[in-house]
Amino acid sequence: MKMLDPMNLQRHSSPYQKMAFSTARRKKIKKPDGYGRNSGQCVDTVEMFISVEQVIFKKVTYKTDGCITTNACAATVSQMAEGKKIDIAWDITPEKVILYLKTLPMSGAHCAELTVGALYKALASLS
DSSP states (O other): OOOOOHHHHTTSOHHHHHHHTOOTTOSOOSSOSEEEEEEOTTSOEEEEEEEEETTEEEEEEEEEOSOHHHHHHHHHHHHHHTTSBHHHHTTOOHHHHHHHHSOOOGGGHHHHHHHHHHHHHHHHTTO
């Protein structure tokens, strides 16, 4: 994972810092019920893995080869979706990810779009 300059990191919100370094959900689920992969023009890739029990996301995890901002967005999306009903996950948007992280740089907005796109692809693969 590409790192930010420590001086720049101090300028970020607590939610951004927490999600940027989160690894709790950064893993592949064996035999996921849903899977989505999305790559951006920045060459970052996000994979989302979903495990469903009835209509609830039991587990939502991700893998990324992207920068720390992409990791922050992927960790946020997986946290927002886990434990929720499937239909609620369609309401997760890049704007909601940006709002949650508070200090996502404007140059990182595409990371939120990339990650939400991977989630939508995983949701679409459930049907």
